[in-house]
Amino acid sequence: MNDWLARLSQLPQQWFESPIAAIALTLGAYFFGIRLFKLMRRPSWCPPMLIAAIVIAMVVASLPIGIDDYNRGASWLMLLLGPATVALAVPLYQQLPQIRALWKPILMTLPLSATLAACYAVIIAAIMGAPKDVLASLAPKSVTSPIALGLAEELGGSRALLMGALLTTGITAIFGVEWLSRILRIRDPRLIGLALGINGHALGTVRAFELGTVAGAFASLGMSLTGAFTAIVLPLVWHLFY
């Protein structure tokens, strides 16, 4: 009997030795998050991703495994992030005629928007007395995660704090775009898509695809241009100040 209990208590560690358990947990939490999100009547301040992340954190905390065990397994799933980014070429190509017609206004407004997205947060945090490593983790908050992780590393920020900042920014941007575009009476899907992509990175882009293909394509465009622009400019500006 004791032998059997001992084997039972080792089970969670053995599950998480291979990536299967982490992947299953992630997918399970994802669908649970979507289910609960629908039951809660789709609150825009609490997207399915937040619910799912909290569920995963609770499961990991209640099992005798560490967050590193989970991360190791889940990194197999995150391998798909690369091909998924390349796949954004499809909506981008479909909207190419629209984008070509608008390249001038986009090129004029996008660098300013991307700069402001980083500056507001860094300035507010600096005024409130946040130290340099916190500022470095907040600066790339509007950039898609593969670029942002590289940037935070280069500036000396924290990886975990940056991922949290990405989630908070994504949620706030989705909520903000829907709320403010209603107040400003903006219904143009191109504009809403660009705003979601520039401010809300991949989370905003996913939301934009839910609103329609045009919004989604413009969000992918906004996300990739913001990423490219920030990746080049942010390290230069940062080293001027620090």
Next chain:
Amino acid sequence: MSVLRGFLWLLAFLLLGQTLVQLLHIPMPSGVIGMLLLTLWFGYRGRMNPDVVHVSQPLIAMLALLIMPGVVEIFFVADQFADQWAAILTALIAGTLLSVLSSLLLMRRYLPADDEPANPLGSIDHE
């Protein structure tokens, strides 16, 4: 099979992107360069490869799922930044709302109005 063939295309362009990133020291992830190269390739051919179109839809729908595992860690290191939370949350929430407002205003000012009837922000489905 079509999905797998499309996936191979995506992997090939991802590797091509990685090659360029390493050879030319581009400060961007391979995926973004791969995406731009694939868009250029479609433009050069004048049409999209149907296999790639097939595989792209489920992958794009998965993007949010793929970010989630990285987020979980923040709940475990939260006490490291215990005295900074007020500054961090204010900066993120107020900063993002401000930047959304300024980009919406900027774009409304400079983007020419669309002639087509706009999509109403209606039914949204996550699955």
